[in-house]
Amino acid sequence: MAITEENPGYKWVGTRPIRPDGLEKVTGKAQFGADLMLPGMLFGKVVRSPHAHARIVSIDTTAAEAMVGVKAVITGSDFPDLAANGAHASDIDVANNAIAREKVLYEGHVVAAVAATTRDQAEAAAKAVEVTYEILPHVLTVDEAMAEGAPLLHEGMITKGVDPAPEEPSNVASKILHERGDLDQGFGEADVVVEREFTTKPVHQGYIEPHAAVADANSDGRAHIWCSSQGHFQMRAYSATVLGVSPGTLKVTAAEIGGGFGGKTVIYLEPLAVRLSQRAGRPVKLVMDRDEVFRATGPTSGTRIRVKMGVSQDGKITAAEVWMAYEAGAYSGSPVGAAGMTAIACYDIPNFVVEGYDVVCNKPRVAAYRAPGAPMAAFAVESVLDDLARDIGMDPIDIRLANAAVEGTQASYGPKFPRIGFVETLEAIKDHPNYTADLGPNQGRGVAAGFWFNAGMMSSATVHINENGTATVVTGSPDIGGSRQSMALMAAEELGIPYESIKAVVADTETVGFNDVTGGSRVTLATGAAVVDACRLIVEDLRARAAKTWDVEVDQVEWVDGQAQHVDGSQPPLSLSDLAAKSGRTGGPISANASLNSRGVGAGFSTQLCDVEVDPETGVTRVVRYLTAQDAGRAISPDYVEGQMQGGVVQGIGWALNEEYIHDQDGVMENPSFLDYRIPVASDLPMIDCAIVEVPNPAHPYGVRGVGEVGIVPPMAAVGNAINDAIDVRMTDLPMSPVRILEALTEQSD
Amino acid sequence: MKYIAPSSVEEATSLLSTSPSAQVFAGATDVVPQLRAGRSAPELLVDLKKIEELVAIAKDDDKWTVGAAAPTANLTEDEAFSGEFPGLSEAAGLIGSDQIQNRSSLGGNLCNGSPAADSVPAMVVNGARAVIAGPNGTRVLDVAEVVTGPGQTSLEADEFIVEFELDRMPARSGDAYLRMIPRTEMDIAVVGAGARVTLAEDGSIEEAVVALGAVAPTVVRVPDAEAALVGGTADDETLSAVAEAASGVCNPIDDKRGTVAYRKQVAGVLAKRAVLIAIERAEQRNGSK
């Protein structure tokens, strides 16, 4: 269901053609990261730390090197010492996370890698690498890491963002602060104040395809990498840093990708595969097991968040105070910054303090995950807002409408909002039949909202017109959410030729201009704008060629419905295929490039409505009805927009109900499989109903905002609010698993 | 590693007695993941699915005979069987997914020795017997006696189960199996509860068997629940007694899948609910077999 503000009469934009990658994927032909086979290729295996925190005393590789079939064994000392070279701190972290030097900082941290003729040989050799560790005390949570006298991961870590800077090192990497107005005055004006504390566990992106990379190094120092990632230009940059080479010596080809959700914007295997290939003189393939994916990649932060909010009787939020601590895992860089900026961004609040801490602990380094940082903060803020609405007897949509950010509102994180569609998403929920559908016994209904910036960044595109007038659209943005279809739809609209006449492809790092990662919901916006720019250059060129053919001025030629027409109709029109066929006589091949740094992002808002049923005797919660309303700006490809909206919700429901990292006392992950790390299965979910809201982004030629992320922001609070409605229990700790719900119900009845 | 698919029970037993590191398998839905995880490395894998008796499903006037290696999909799709033993059929139908059930077997589910195996409580409440072949011929053992602990069975290394026998379901009888999992499928039971009842002509409960899975090292019967049910009806008081007895026999572990307190409480809930379903089914089976 689409709510379209105005219908600009597009022919292709907004249609639902067959997806271009479907056939190859359902027939198994598509080549994912692990599928590539090269002649003479070796199989690699990574050696990982069994300890959460330890000093590497020694690594003995002699036994492994002597084994049958083993062609190379590498350790941290096979890579340049970036710290000694005075590299940037964040690059040093990337390198140390790829392969540990002095210390291992989490269970699963890489200490060595081997390459051998067969997989079995590689596995046996990996087991034969002898690492001696001096085990150190570890910290697993923000509570442990921030405690007085906690063991330190990085002895020199001085908290940034605190003035004056602390003298003693700690596990707190940085502090963020956003303030406005006068908190005391704000709470003084409130009729009701609610304060609660929440915790969330680290959760994994849960992409189905494990990380995989193949590297083929040449003796001249150049190397070719094939990998599954969200950005092969970024993989090139990071790999070059870790290997200590110029990015230009590496060529990276993007494989088809089986999910990323942010988790494939970082490197793990690529530089290891290159070094192994260099040492062995043969191509090397590295593929993670699911177990390794859980132990050493992703996840997003576990958190502790306190929220205090006050409202007046008429539903106006008078003050908000938010304190949050986010686990960063082994190296600084949790998404607490974004969390601080998004936590209350949906609302126009006169008085607030938002304070946050980025805290390292002995778990895998967190990676981006859909709207990084925002969902946990929203879980806390939207739960408290729900309580406030109940306390003053106000409808949950109405309280949000009463405080909603609109065009011109000073966002909590600084700038004034341009045109945004938050109010429209709230109204879309209210207007939907789900809002008034009957609820059965033990059922409850919850509402929650969320905000995400959406990113812009840099993109390049090339458009080629083939000799028969069809077109090839080349970008460097790996397609993880349907971007090939969206690129082709926008190109069809611009060129005036059928969608079916356009093939969109993702080219390697040597074949197309630079593209930032596929992340931040940016590809349809920024890469899409580059495609539109390139198409417009083509159209200009085509008009010039028609003018030349007719011997008239260019301004006498219009481009309409895929053909050049003379303004007064005095010439028979020239179609794109006519012009393509004659291109040799009008200046040669027809082709154009466009590169840009995005001209403006469009913030995304989502409001969601969830109905659950809770079994009061077993604590099992089933989602029985779910509606998500999201401002897409413009849905270029509604099928894929709905896919993104539904996907975000489904991941959010998993996060809400069952997903969590479980560690034992030694800091070893206990549930590194999809059996015990429970992402939802299809039968767990109702059809996720979608209301696409379209409030165009003025900074994009079609009004695109980006849709990949904000959908995961509201679900945890929506589910929690629905559970509260069903059984009158406010769940403040994620996941809201059957065990926790039954405990809460038992406490309530005591 | 070697693979052999014998075509007779004799051939299979002689293979097992001559190769000390041999392992039988049926669907291999437990065996393959264990091999992959490096948890076992037999020298010889003996495929039981090529032996006729092991995949056959048959009935006569007295009993059903279910091949130990028959794909559970064949069982759940058998309308006569599922009509007579809906609880056992549903339990078998909970194993994994359609793909898994096209391979998985009752023999494998039992002999893998998982405390959470779904078909086992349902077999136990129905008094299923295992026909076991060995070098000296066959012996018959109650299913309840086969598993001795997690991953452990009372079978000798050169023995395997040929088939299961189930007496025909009497009139006014019904069975049921329920499990608690956090998801709706592709999960492992946190608690499983099987029940079977036979009603007297006057509607009172004549016989009752209740068994629980996933709450102790092996499947456990709940004698106090059975005693509370027999001779009466399933009124609220009796059902509370059933729940309390079920919670009481639990000897679960605290682990990533559930706490002791949770498992105990939910064992009671599921036992009660399974008994109610079994009674309802028994009431519907007023006639003959």
Ligand SMILES: Cc1cc2nc3c(=O)[nH]c(=O)nc-3n(C[C@H](O)[C@H](O)[C@H](O)COP(=O)(O)OP(=O)(O)OC[C@H]3O[C@@H](n4cnc5c(N)ncnc54)[C@H](O)[C@@H]3O)c2cc1C
């Ligand atoms: C994705 C997935 C989901 C699953 N979900 C469930 C579930 O929901 N519930 C559940 O209970 N299980 C589940 N399982 C486990 C498994 O599928 C079942 O236990 C199944 O019934 C095993 O049957 P099988 O024939 O495949 O056993 P196999 O793997 O062939 O054998 C299992 C064990 O039994 C032994 N064995 C097999 N046949 C005999 C015999 N005739 N005599 C003596 N020993 C024998 C084997 O040596 C082995 O030790 C799941 C497994 C997977 C992979």
